[in-house]
Amino acid sequence: MSPITVSRALRNPDMVSDELRQRIDGAVNKLGYVPNIAASRLASSRSHAIGVIVPTLYNVIFAEFLQALHEVLLPVGFQVIVVNSRYSIEEEENAIRTLLGQRVEAIVIVGVNHSKLARRMLIQSRIPVVEAFQIAPEPIGINVGLDQIQAGADATRFLLGHGYRRVGFVLGQRDERAVERLRGYQLAMEEAGLFDENLIFSQTGTSSIALGARVMSEIATHAQLPEAVFCIDDNLALGALQESRRIGLKVPGDIAILGFHDLEFAACASPSLSSVATQRYEMGKLAGEYALRLLNTGKPGERRTVKLDHSIVRRQSTP
Amino acid sequence: MSPITVSRALRNPDMVSDELRQRIDGAVNKLGYVPNIAASRLASSRSHAIGVIVPTLYNVIFAEFLQALHEVLLPVGFQVIVVNSRYSIEEEENAIRTLLGQRVEAIVIVGVNHSKLARRMLIQSRIPVVEAFQIAPEPIGINVGLDQIQAGADATRFLLGHGYRRVGFVLGQRDERAVERLRGYQLAMEEAGLFDENLIFSQTGTSSIALGARVMSEIATHAQLPEAVFCIDDNLALGALQESRRIGLKVPGDIAILGFHDLEFAACASPSLSSVATQRYEMGKLAGEYALRLLNTGKPGERRTVKLDHSIVRRQSTP
DNA sequence: TGCGAGATTGACAGCGCTGTCATATCTGAT
DNA sequence: ATCAGATATGACAGCGCTGTCAATCTCGCA
Numbered sequence: 286m287s288p289i290t291v292s293r294a295l296r297n298p299d300m301v302s303d304e305l306r307q308r309i310d311g312a313v314n315k316l317g318y319v320p321n322i323a324a325s326r327l328a329s330s331r332s333h334a335i336g337v338i339v340p341t342l343y344n345v346i347f348a349e350f351l352q353a354l355h356e357v358l359l360p361v362g363f364q365v366i367v368v369n370s371r372y373s374i375e376e377e378e379n380a381i382r383t384l385l386g387q388r389v390e391a392i393v394i395v396g397v398n399h400s401k402l403a404r405r406m407l408i409q410s411r412i413p414v415v416e417a418f419q420i421a422p423e424p425i426g427i428n429v430g431l432d433q434i435q436a437g438a439d440a441t442r443f444l445l446g447h448g449y450r451r452v453g454f455v456l457g458q459r460d461e462r463a464v465e466r467l468r469g470y471q472l473a474m475e476e477a478g479l480f481d482e483n484l485i486f487s488q489t490g491t492s493s494i495a496l497g498a499r500v501m502s503e504i505a506t507h508a509q510l511p512e513a514v515f516c517i518d519d520n521l522a523l524g525a526l527q528e529s530r531r532i533g534l535k536v537p538g539d540i541a542i543l544g545f546h547d548l549e550f551a552a553c554a555s556p557s558l559s560s561v562a563t564q565r566y567e568m569g570k571l572a573g574e575y576a577l578r579l580l581n582t583g584k585p586g587e588r589r590t591v592k593l594d595h596s597i598v599r600r601q602s603t604p
Numbered sequence: 605m606s607p608i609t610v611s612r613a614l615r616n617p618d619m620v621s622d623e624l625r626q627r628i629d630g631a632v633n634k635l636g637y638v639p640n641i642a643a644s645r646l647a648s649s650r651s652h653a654i655g656v657i658v659p660t661l662y663n664v665i666f667a668e669f670l671q672a673l674h675e676v677l678l679p680v681g682f683q684v685i686v687v688n689s690r691y692s693i694e695e696e697e698n699a700i701r702t703l704l705g706q707r708v709e710a711i712v713i714v715g716v717n718h719s720k721l722a723r724r725m726l727i728q729s730r731i732p733v734v735e736a737f738q739i740a741p742e743p744i745g746i747n748v749g750l751d752q753i754q755a756g757a758d759a760t761r762f763l764l765g766h767g768y769r770r771v772g773f774v775l776g777q778r779d780e781r782a783v784e785r786l787r788g789y790q791l792a793m794e795e796a797g798l799f800d801e802n803l804i805f806s807q808t809g810t811s812s813i814a815l816g817a818r819v820m821s822e823i824a825t826h827a828q829l830p831e832a833v834f835c836i837d838d839n840l841a842l843g844a845l846q847e848s849r850r851i852g853l854k855v856p857g858d859i860a861i862l863g864f865h866d867l868e869f870a871a872c873a874s875p876s877l878s879s880v881a882t883q884r885y886e887m888g889k890l891a892g893e894y895a896l897r898l899l900n901t902g903k904p905g906e907r908r909t910v911k912l913d914h915s916i917v918r919r920q921s922t923p
Numbered sequence: 924t925g926c927g928a929g930a931t932t933g934a935c936a937g938c939g940c941t942g943t944c945a946t947a948t949c950t951g952a953t
Numbered sequence: 954a955t956c957a958g959a960t961a962t963g964a965c966a967g968c969g970c971t972g973t974c975a976a977t978c979t980c981g982c983a
């Protein structure tokens with residue numbers, strides 16, 4: 286029984302005879318043999334791995350995105366290697382280097398603003414690259430995202446549409462996506478001739494329920510309360526909502542609150558939270574599918590932008 | 605300039621002359637050369653990788669745990685390979701196989717109940733194994749965990765200590781840790797002669813704020829309301845809290861609510877949420893440190909159990 | 924009975940790096 | 954000028970698998 290036969294029996298069980306396969310399976314089990322993937326990758330020059338770079342694991346939207354990627358890629362025999370860039374440009378570069386070192390066959394990356402070097406590495410790698418979550422002005426390859434600027438503007442216009450004039454914007458750290466939504470907000474406010482920097486409320490820190498509460502408690506100290514606030518995400522929004530109620534502000538009577546992403550809990554908050562619904566799962570699914578398609582068609586360089594819809598879910602926290 | 609010299613220049617820059625190093629760096633940058641990690645692993649028979657198996661990425665407690673592991677392991681040159689077992693025994697086996705195939709140098713795994721095969725694979729691998737989050741009756745190697753049974757019992761006794769007799773237990777899916785906390789609850793209730801199966805409220809599904817709200821809304825339909833509920837985690841607790849308020853139940857007047865894990869938002873809920881504080885970050889840090897220690901001392905088989913404390917944080921949702 | 928197509932199995936070399944040991948080069952003290 | 958000892962570079966083989974192609978076997982059919 287030669288090594289090559291064992292290799293075949295393990296990879297394509299139906300290419301060898303039943304008897305042999307059973308003998309091999311038995312030996313494998315008894316010895317606890319596990320093939321060395323590094324050797325396999327080296328010999329076949331295929332890694333059967335796809336790399337994903339996300340900025341954090343603390344935010345459930347990325348968990349949803351990853352879940353979808355897993356569901357698309359694992360069944361067809363790809364490993365998914367997740368690397369966390371912690372919202373840092375340098376760590377993103379390192380992440381890319383790590384993934385290229387692993388010879389991943391495609392890279393899915395959250396975000397569209399990369400360092401010069403990162404961009405060059407991605408392009409030079411000649412493997413399919415999928416940029417996700419935003420719309421890239423100059424996509425490297427495939428781009429599956431949400432028009433964050435548009436979504437920010439739409440959310441703002443929705444609030445303006447109720448006649449509010451002092452519409453605030455609440456955010457935590459200014460990551461790429463936050464900045465784009467903020468730009469959308471600014472556009473809409475300027476369009477209405479109502480933009481005022483003092484209506485932007487932020488505190489440093491990862492966006493979370495607790496941070497939302499803190500920002501709202503700060504807002505409440507202002508002489509003139511905004512009539513409505515658009516929160517960069519539902520965590521901030523829920524925190525803001527809870528804090529509002531705690532200090533006796535009626536929502537939406539005294540202040541209307543609009544969130545973003547329409548996380549599961551938005552519907553069951555009290556009052557329930559209006560939010561901009563986005564499709565993270567769908568985005569992951571598409572990202573995975575496009576990566577696979579490029580891999581199969583052998584056109585790693587193909588460019589294409591897929592824009593996913595968003596919609597405003599009106600609940601009790603806004604009129 | 606021979607390949608081996610390049611290899612050295614890249615790995616130990618100060619083993620080669622300045623001039624050569626610069627020449628090599630230049631070429632590397634120009635060509636976009638990235639070493640093939642598979643080849644490196646094969647040649648050196650070291651993967652510089654540590655595997656981690658978590659049941660889900662949706663729960664922030666595992667993100668915290670992972671974060672700590674990353675912070676311990678990345679700076680000393682280890683890659684962290686995260687695999688998601690989705691609360692499934694079979695997927696856990698696959699995860700172990702995948703990691704062993706990668707020749708990870710140690711495995712950190714959440715949970716202590718593994719299939720026979722999984723256990724055997726872990727033991728036969730002869731690499732350091734760290735089981736986390738619970739206390740293992742028969743640890744494979746290192747065990748860094750929290751006494752979930754004790755914690756469940758303590759939480760229950762805390763509520764009983766306020767004179768409540770009908771203390772309920774709220775949970776979603778019955779994963780290992782949930783089951784242990786439930787056992788602790790049952791112990792404490794039986795001890796007080798108050799155990800009643802009808803006080804266990806559960807709905808299938810990942811525990812989330814939304815699920816907590818659903819369970820509470822079901823509880824509210826019961827003729828006789830429990831006086832207090834211990835929720836398996838803070839997500840359920842917050843959902844229960846919100847739903848209680850929504851339907852007009854006073855917390856803790858009509859029903860007291862106690863959560864678990866003391867997530868960041870517990871403090872800013874309204875009323876603020878009492879909870880059992882646990883140390884996920886510390887657990888990850890210790891898990892990483894022990895893995896490293898075993899790797900360095902070369903005693904992969906060493907056994908040791910490290911029990912982390914928990915404490916009850918009393919806030920407004922309980923008296 | 925003999926032959927060829929298809930099914931099984933095997934030999935060989937090489938994937939790209941690194942451990943080991945050997946060689947070349949340089950330094951400064953004698 | 955010489956040489957020990959450090960410093961810098963190189964040659965070689967092999968890590969464990971798989972792609973490729975060759976060899977062998979099986980069996981139906983002429």
